[in-house]
Amino acid sequence: MTSASGVPPLAAFVPLGERPFTRIRRVLARDPMAMVGVAIVVLVLVLALFGQWIAPYPEQGLGSPRPSLRGLAPGAEYLFGTDQLGRDVLSRIIMGARPALLISVFVVLLAMVIGIPLGAIAGYRGGWVDQVLMRVTEVFQSFPPLLLAMVTVAILGPSLVNAGIALAVSWWPWYARLVRAEAQSLRGRPFVEAARAIGVPTWRIIPRHILRNSLTPILVQATVDIGSVVLAAGALAFIGLGAQPPEPDWGLMVAEGRGLIFTQWWISTFPGLALFVTVLGFNLIGDSLRDIFDPRSVKR
Amino acid sequence: MTLFLLKRVGTSAIVLFSLSVIVFLLTRLIPSNPAVIYAGPKARPEELARVTAELGLDQPLYLQFFRYLGGLVTGDWGNSLATKRPVLDELALRTPATLELLAVAMLFALVVGVILGVIAARRPGRILDMVIRFLSIGGVSMPAFWLGLLLQVFFVGALGILPATGQFSTEIKYLSPITSVTGFPLLDSLLTGNWVAYSDGLAHVILPALTLAAYPLGLIARMTRASMLDVAEQDFVFTARAYGLREGLIRWKLALRNALPPTMTIVGLAAAYTLTGTFYVEIVFNWPGIGQFAAGAMLAVDYPAIVAITMLSAAGYLVANLVVDIVQARLDPRARLS
Numbered sequence: 001m002t003s004a005s006g007v008p009p010l011a012a013f014v015p016l017g018e019r020p021f022t023r024i025r026r027v028l029a030r031d032p033m034a035m036v037g038v039a040i041v042v043l044v045l046v047l048a049l050f051g052q053w054i055a056p057y058p059e060q061g062l063g064s065p066r067p068s069l070r071g072l073a074p075g076a077e078y079l080f081g082t083d084q085l086g087r088d089v090l091s092r093i094i095m096g097a098r099p100a101l102l103i104s105v106f107v108v109l110l111a112m113v114i115g116i117p118l119g120a121i122a123g124y125r126g127g128w129v130d131q132v133l134m135r136v137t138e139v140f141q142s143f144p145p146l147l148l149a150m151v152t153v154a155i156l157g158p159s160l161v162n163a164g165i166a167l168a169v170s171w172w173p174w175y176a177r178l179v180r181a182e183a184q185s186l187r188g189r190p191f192v193e194a195a196r197a198i199g200v201p202t203w204r205i206i207p208r209h210i211l212r213n214s215l216t217p218i219l220v221q222a223t224v225d226i227g228s229v230v231l232a233a234g235a236l237a238f239i240g241l242g243a244q245p246p247e248p249d250w251g252l253m254v255a256e257g258r259g260l261i262f263t264q265w266w267i268s269t270f271p272g273l274a275l276f277v278t279v280l281g282f283n284l285i286g287d288s289l290r291d292i293f294d295p296r297s298v299k300r
Numbered sequence: 301m302t303l304f305l306l307k308r309v310g311t312s313a314i315v316l317f318s319l320s321v322i323v324f325l326l327t328r329l330i331p332s333n334p335a336v337i338y339a340g341p342k343a344r345p346e347e348l349a350r351v352t353a354e355l356g357l358d359q360p361l362y363l364q365f366f367r368y369l370g371g372l373v374t375g376d377w378g379n380s381l382a383t384k385r386p387v388l389d390e391l392a393l394r395t396p397a398t399l400e401l402l403a404v405a406m407l408f409a410l411v412v413g414v415i416l417g418v419i420a421a422r423r424p425g426r427i428l429d430m431v432i433r434f435l436s437i438g439g440v441s442m443p444a445f446w447l448g449l450l451l452q453v454f455f456v457g458a459l460g461i462l463p464a465t466g467q468f469s470t471e472i473k474y475l476s477p478i479t480s481v482t483g484f485p486l487l488d489s490l491l492t493g494n495w496v497a498y499s500d501g502l503a504h505v506i507l508p509a510l511t512l513a514a515y516p517l518g519l520i521a522r523m524t525r526a527s528m529l530d531v532a533e534q535d536f537v538f539t540a541r542a543y544g545l546r547e548g549l550i551r552w553k554l555a556l557r558n559a560l561p562p563t564m565t566i567v568g569l570a571a572a573y574t575l576t577g578t579f580y581v582e583i584v585f586n587w588p589g590i591g592q593f594a595a596g597a598m599l600a601v602d603y604p605a606i607v608a609i610t611m612l613s614a615a616g617y618l619v620a621n622l623v624v625d626i627v628q629a630r631l632d633p634r635a636r637l638s
Contacts, residue, residue, distance in 0.1 A: 144575050150579070151323070151610055154598035235445065279442075279443070280438060287437050
């Protein structure tokens, strides 16, 4: 979760016209570290899409135990060893890519669905609507990060889906504030005023002019957030407030191997590594995008 | 300045009240009956009815809300469903351990983060800058619970030089007990010159503090680098250079002093992240603090404890942000206007 509120609206200094995807691609290609991030993300995506054909033992990835093969050290047959139930750790990590990405995309999309319309209306309309909405987002943002999500899961009951809902509940204010800032700076632009002058109704101005021109910052924010959500969902699962056994969740797998860390270190170490590398990939991309768009940290 | 202060304190109070409403509504969404948790699964119906009345769960929602609000104000925050003791006592018991851990972690993150940020800003885009950038993004991407386990494997399992878990070794309690001065055990052992306990406590705090520091360290290093780059272009830096002042003096004294205020604004945010970080770091290191208690309370749906933890940490977060804002306003008059 990166501070959207402290960053000035992009629309103020990024020329309009260029398509968001073109712009993002151009920025990324210039930065070697971002390219590492792209490579990591592509790898995770491939694993998420084709995991069941890549994993050496896909059926164990989802949890069928084999007591005779408990706790085998990494070797030729089981590259990352086997866990406390005799399942191949590598297969479980590969099978964990899909739920990890699905839940993050779900959280980010849900947060967008709630936050973007509210932010656009608040920023475009201004006045008391804006005041009320901004006070509401402030209250949500006064919870320490993740705490609101933890409380919500605790109350809804721990599961992967509830963890997703809980994370979205605490994430939407960031999108609302981001889009509001964009809408505020766009609403005075001549083309928006022109549209208003010829009588285009608000419900058409907001999607066509406001949202379309805020697409780049929204996409940048979403990239950064997917990494953060993967990490947050892993942390929730580690505490026991997320995915439940036998789901192949990376955070949960770290928790399962915790008691054996001094004897069978591989059970916790490799899933944690998968989690770390995935989050790192998204954050490398996000950092590079923010670096260029945020004038505060432009490289000189 | 007074007006600004009043306004900021006023908004914080309103936010705190709204938080208490949200927390109340959330706890009423609990699908399971808190009375059942409190009385235990084998309670007879009449016993259950008594507990329900005792907890006020038979009353209409708005009456429950006033009772809850009155309790919050008068300091009666209810009993933990798990331990049956007042939650405030439970939290008070565990607060010093968590605050000490947080303080050591934040101090480490601040010192190392600022140093790394200054070094990275010296030649932006060069190899050292790249390495530090990678490290700080790595720190922000690091699952703290995993980093803690790795550190345990390395420093405890392989090298055997540091203790794995706990705040003090058990024998400290008998051999060189800590006299309470401030209530913070590590600080107390230092103040009373109890070197055995102090070095033991220090050895115990290193690994959890390092684990907890990874995230704020990354944030602080990034922010310091960015604001150092800003400051480096200002006229007074050129002037100082023109006068022939040593580069080290310019960088570490003149420029850093002007680059620190923006860094301070994110220290509040970083501390808040670190606070939730204690939830899993304390589990990994079996640290006797609030985080471990909180994680247990969430799993057991111990709602008085959840309410207390949420309200207290949200209040702590608000106060931290308030302090940051006030410091900011003192340093920069423009901040008072917005």
